[in-house]
Amino acid sequence: MRTGPFAGRTVAALGQDLREGRTTATELARQALDAVAGLDPALNAFVTVDAAGALEAARQADGELAEGTDRGPLHGIPVGVKDLIMVAGLPVTMGSRHFSGYVPDHDAACVTRLRQAGAVIVGMTTTHEFAYGPTCDRSATGPSRNPWDPARMSGGSSGGSAAAVAAGMVPLALGTDTGGSVRIPSALCGIAGFKPAYDAIPSDGVFPLSRTLDHVGVLAGDARDCLLAYRCLTAQDSGQDAGQDSGQDVSRARVAWLDPAGLFPGDPRVVRAARAASGAEEEVRLPADAGGELRETYTTIQSCEAAAVHADRLADAPELFDAEVLDRLRAAEEVPGWRYVRAMAARERLARTVGELFGRHDVLALPAVPMTAPPIGRREAVLDGEKIAVRAALLAYTSPWNVLGLPALTVPAGLVDGPDSPNGPMDSPNSPMNSPSGLPVGLQLVCRPGQERLLFEVAARLTHS
């Protein structure tokens, strides 16, 4: 398996190529469609490909550019959209048999913005069923697979978006992130993923999982492309080159390493790689108990809100759910309301407690995920000597920032050997990156709302160092 045409090519570079006549939107769309045709049978990143729609949008983008209409950084850029974000006229399945054949007649607000920015929608990318799982290996449309080793999870729930970008089928994709669903697959697939502050990108027209935790986010090859897309989606693009430094003294951005042991056990090699990539000299710790409280708060809120979304389907047609998702929703239905009320109160307390960590630091750094990509279907593993549940582990370092609604970015932080080679095909000949002995690690950077520019400047500094 080879990587596609967009591996290593940034949105920023593609935009330059487009404007300087070295390529056209139509050529980029054709390259994307060809790459999907060639690579996706092994990865299942795409559920639906809209060749006609993509080529039509690309022709329009080319026409506009030729006429001097420039919609900005996403103009003519091929994009994948997670299969629970409404795109008018395309089948959107939510990864569920409940919605097989469903075709929305309206675009989600973020899709409207994508179109206004001139992006070319290539198709819908695989989601874990109803986005209710960080593994992306339970979906009515089949599991998405990790381009580094197709026997391994992409991570999820925005697994198709991550695999599509990581394999170079598209340079950019939309995802959603309720507990890490943008950042987990980004980290496991070796790309960048950004979950903005709560409600920064509107969620109208996005199928909900857990309303107070759901975030729309972006996945791309590097942090700079995430920022470009984020600005377009929040209509903050001012025409300036977003990759440039702001002119602020970036050296003053104070980065602290947040000891992840306060949240969950981590594979020491993963933690070491992320820490080295962070360059952080200072270290902070969560207050005692905060880690456990964050996890419990997350689980309680997500359970109750997800069950609220699905209670009628659970009553009317439980047989249409994937068995694992059904089991989890049944358990979620049983969580008593008073626990939700307490979780919402704990959330406010935790926001104050954790907020104090930002008193002396602008950006907190920690791994995005405590482990590298486990094999598809794996539900238990050993991490740092402890037997752990894979789902809980995958979510452990990302979900706190959904509870608190804070902006969080993951960027590639190198490779380590897979932690469980005896159980997984570490040296798979299918690995597309020619890195049979290593799997990617993500470094996560977290900031307060309003400090996003600083977050991305720190990311740029790390990447360039």
Place this chain on the structure above:
Amino acid sequence: MRTGPFAGRTVAALGQDLREGRTTATELARQALDAVAGLDPALNAFVTVDAAGALEAARQADGELAEGTDRGPLHGIPVGVKDLIMVAGLPVTMGSRHFSGYVPDHDAACVTRLRQAGAVIVGMTTTHEFAYGPTCDRSATGPSRNPWDPARMSGGSSGGSAAAVAAGMVPLALGTDTGGSVRIPSALCGIAGFKPAYDAIPSDGVFPLSRTLDHVGVLAGDARDCLLAYRCLTAQDSGQDAGQDSGQDVSRARVAWLDPAGLFPGDPRVVRAARAASGAEEEVRLPADAGGELRETYTTIQSCEAAAVHADRLADAPELFDAEVLDRLRAAEEVPGWRYVRAMAARERLARTVGELFGRHDVLALPAVPMTAPPIGRREAVLDGEKIAVRAALLAYTSPWNVLGLPALTVPAGLVDGPDSPNGPMDSPNSPMNSPSGLPVGLQLVCRPGQERLLFEVAARLTHS
């Protein structure tokens, strides 16, 4: 039984007497203490009387007035405080054996404001156990009784405050209102009661029942006194005579009768009396289903939030709860979280739907309670030919305004014969008001936040007509 010295005497008139030398705060405090000693054995309105504290506060109030320090309309006025609002140094029981012997060391925020306004705290008034019931006949400190007929409920949960004011023991009292707990006993005892907009009076230091429904409110002989107290408690007293017209054209205040049948069956005599008192010429109706949705939304939110408050006590010492309260809390613990999530969403929808009723009207009028005071202990009754649950009936016309957080005032609207004289001692010789054949009805007025002045001006117009 006779009525006490404050029956028919308003806070406004008492203030005039104080400032013109016809009485002193000390004399008013003594009158209140004597009235409690004489009248309360039959009514159980007070749980704790603080004679020493009241006389000390009164002496200080007299001293200040003599020195020319005037703290405003509540200066020197005796006040009762519901037995779950913290008063430093006094036992506060919440009506529960869980808190027998509990003495807080801080005043609630509203008590601090009372003291700053120069009020004289006479003691703590009976609450339904943990305020979890509109009947006020289940309390570790015994039921409060209706001054119109001590065999009947005062209504609750602020039953002691209402009985104390109705019987003329004090001219003013603080209560709390989660589903009607200020307005229900005010209506059943024939006085005025005001539940402000959500969070208008701070609830710090008030023992919670259901955080998003809890309101601190005031009970007094008439609406004008409620407004005086409300302004002092919200620090909005500007020194002007709050009973005067604002100079606005009150005739423009548009009052509509809200057909209460959309909420719950009502005793036709009660509905007629309230409607006649309202003087409303126009009539509006709730949208179909809104009544049922409001009731269900209220019950779900209250259940989950109350269980969140009490879960640890339920686990550790269930035997200390009243049996009926325990049963209700056990049921509340079982309400699933997804129903709470849906109720919170329904609440937002209902706010929009019901908000539209205010498009052409400033004030909605309806009865405060669908019936007159039932006998103590009564849990079932017949209303307009329908067998109903007494608790649900008592709450039916008031709780919607807690769900929506709207200001709501009840004012006396005359008397009707008790609905169930075969079961209750309608012609009790104990009736303090010499109205053996009638029980009071309350007219409720509801407005949008920010329109409170209009609400009180409408009340004044009705009272004076």
